[in-house]
Amino acid sequence: MPGKTRTQTPKTNPVRVRRARTDIREALLESALVEFGAKGFDGASTRSIAKRVEAHQPQINYHFESKAALWTASVDYLFGLLGQALRGMVPADLAGVGAQEIGPAFAEGIRRFVRFAAEHPELNQIMVHEGTAATDRLAWMTETHVKPFFDAIQPAWQLLRDAGVAAPIDGQILYYVLVGAASLPYVNAPEVRLLTGREPDDPEWIEAHASGLVAILLPGLGV
Amino acid sequence: MPGKTRTQTPKTNPVRVRRARTDIREALLESALVEFGAKGFDGASTRSIAKRVEAHQPQINYHFESKAALWTASVDYLFGLLGQALRGMVPADLAGVGAQEIGPAFAEGIRRFVRFAAEHPELNQIMVHEGTAATDRLAWMTETHVKPFFDAIQPAWQLLRDAGVAAPIDGQILYYVLVGAASLPYVNAPEVRLLTGREPDDPEWIEAHASGLVAILLPGLGV
DNA sequence: TAGTCTTATTATCAATCGATAATAGTGAGG
């Protein structure tokens, strides 16, 4: 879509004030997350992303290659945070691990995921925006970031089902039940405020939500 | 964004073939649903909506007032279908109705909602696209269509909780758990195909999904 | 059949989009 050649000579302009910033890359990254999460890739404009942190639109193409590259960098950054939040939740090797150990660990993983979804709603907002159409962005995000997460859950869930701790739901379906149930109040927080008058960022909401999910997904946990 | 005045006189052109259609309004409506669901309001262009049903872009502004009015008409139409699918699921008056009657009715409501979400993914796609930002569209949709649905569920859920049939989850939180868990595989069907290789429109998937949700949300139903 | 109303088709508008060229401050190294 871009212009390729320049025919006219820009006018010289007299005075120019200039702001120097060292955190501009990170500022643009986080602004992009908020805008992409709220409006989707197409709905978010590079001008609004820049304006939100008092930067200029061409700085995006300078510090990143393109709008698409900024999106990729933002998603990389956010999945990195998710990885930190869930680090060590699922053992790499399940051999010899019993349901009595992995059950509480899985429950804690659910709680952490709910808290992360509340603290960083942009992640699930972007995932759900992108997941509605088969784009290159979706293919990249799914293969790079979602699949490892998805694959790690499957054997642990099967172990818990065999032990009678987990609810009777197929593992692949469970993934979407879990992610959907855990993220929607934060993905659609503006709607929650209109519909309930409550604030889904309230710790009371978040902990009640997390406990509810653990109760219905792992009914065999309670001693 | 519109042009206001016309200064030049369009050229006369020789031959013009013309397609007459009686179903053009409905065709545009359903095309709009698919496009708005897949790409969001901003991402969907009126040209792509028209092209999908072999119509011309200005016909949208002729048969509807604007892109926004087309969106409103589409959402009205889709919530009408949802209302039909769920008709009579929740009694208007709960006085004197016991949990042993409303329990199975609620379970059937869950199953119907899952089937509707699978058959008309555009509804939840649009809801989740719009719910991420506090726009006028969200305010209208929430007040007009979502709130009645939300309000109808609350007393029934409370009755089921008191009877020990329903899972221990606050009613307002339950709404988002239910909607999120019931709709995500269909909202993000393109991602499901990439991630699992399975087809979420498969009746086997849908019924397994619905049964799983009933089992975890109404654990006290099984005799 | 002539006239009129509806609406399909074409052409074009102003606004906005992402991208890039041109210009000009700024600070580090000499």
Place this chain on the structure above:
DNA sequence: CCTCACTATTATCGATTGATAATAAGACTA
């Protein structure tokens, strides 16, 4: 103090957007 690499700022490009004017083809009516 000067130089120069870096990057902030401005201006502008071509493409696309939603909307509307102009035109014309059918359908219906008298």
